[in-house]
Amino acid sequence: MNPQALYALFAPLADDVRIDEPLKRHTSWRIGGPADVLVAPRDLESLQACIACAYDAGIPYFILGRGSNLLIRDGGIRGLVIKLGDAFSELRIEGQTLTALAGRSIVSAANRSMREGLSGLEFATGIPGSVGGAVTMNAGAHGGEIKDVLKDALVLTREGALKHVSSQDLAFSYRHSAVPENAWTVVRATFSLRAGDVMEMRERTGAWSQRRRLTQPLSQPNCGSVFRNPPGDYSARLIEAAGLKNTRVGDAMISDVHANFIVNLGAATAEDVLELMSRAQEAIQTRFAVELIPEVRVVGEAKTQG
Known part of the structure; x- marks a missing residue:
């Protein structure tokens, strides 16, 4: 069509x-x-x-x-x-339960919960993306993950039917859930939180924010971490140890600030990024016998020639 x-x-x-x-x-x-x-x-x-x-x-x-x-x-x-x-950014809090539609920024949801004196989502204050995306990939940082606080979700099936699924139904693992395999669309997520000290939460997340500003290329277009961390190690450490910081293909470059970030210098293409990812994977496999698994989701078609 x-x-x-x-x-x-x-x-x-x-x-x-x-x-x-x-x-x-x-x-x-x-x-x-x-x-x-x-x-x-x-x-x-x-x-x-x-x-x-x-x-x-x-x-x-x-x-x-x-x-x-x-x-x-x-x-x-x-x-x-x-x-x-x-249209999908509504959020409400009832007691210690926070419910947000899938289009809401997960950072916004986390900040709102802290203002209300609720703890559990602080780890998400530095995670770019939506509530729906965070649930789909079991987003996490600073030792916390979505699976730790998600109560349940409302999803649409591939046919367009509404379905309530529990946290257990979502079969969470590291940066993964059952959402993609079932072709579900997350519409709404409900989180079970707990009472927390507002000042203590602000101090902790403020320290994390300051560290991100110093260690991540936040001023340049990026997707966040490109590769998952391998067990017991960090992708950024391996990529830096292989001497790949500042490696550039077209307008895509492995960041000189954080080696697990690829930044767009202005006119980068997806093929530029994919070539950099491939180089990093090959180098780390050859030098350290470690497989780098992408955290970023790659979709769509290559551009046809001519």
Whole structure:
């Protein structure tokens, strides 16, 4: 189905529907080819309708949150890209339970919980991305992970049906959940928190923030950590030990600040990034006999020549 036909099919289902939308506008790396059609649903019912319509018509679809931890290849994404934007940012707190829609920034959710004197999400104050993305990849930092505090989630199945899943149903492991294998779309997440001291939480997260400013290239477009940490070690240490800091392909460069970050110097392509990732993996395997496993998700098609 061509983009114009896709537009005609999905335009009645959402307020914002775009043809050939450059996805670099929607990723933290500022990299990514076009979507055939990008849809921003207005609410849950609109989202359900988009997914159900795509499923019934056999149209592939991809759910896009805040675009961190994501590399979209230069040929873009065929079919439908469904962006969970501001319409999916609602958050509420009842007692020691925080519930947020999937498009909410996980940093925002963590900061709100601290202001309310609730502890448990402090580790997420430095994690870019959405609540939905954080649940999908079991995001973590500073010794904490989503699995430690998630009570349950509301998901949409590939057919567009709503389903409640428990933390156990999500089968969490290191930077992984059962969401991708089941083709679920996280719509809402509920977290069980506990009472905490506001000043103590602010001091702890403030120290983490100061360390990030000193040790991460926050002023340059990036996706966060590119590779998972291997057991008992750190990817950044291995990449730096292999002498790969400042290695550059096109406008993509392994950061001189943090070796597990690849930054976009201005006009980097996905292929530039993939080549750097491949070089790092090959070097670490050869020198240390360690396999570097990507943490970043790679999606889309390579750009065709000519």
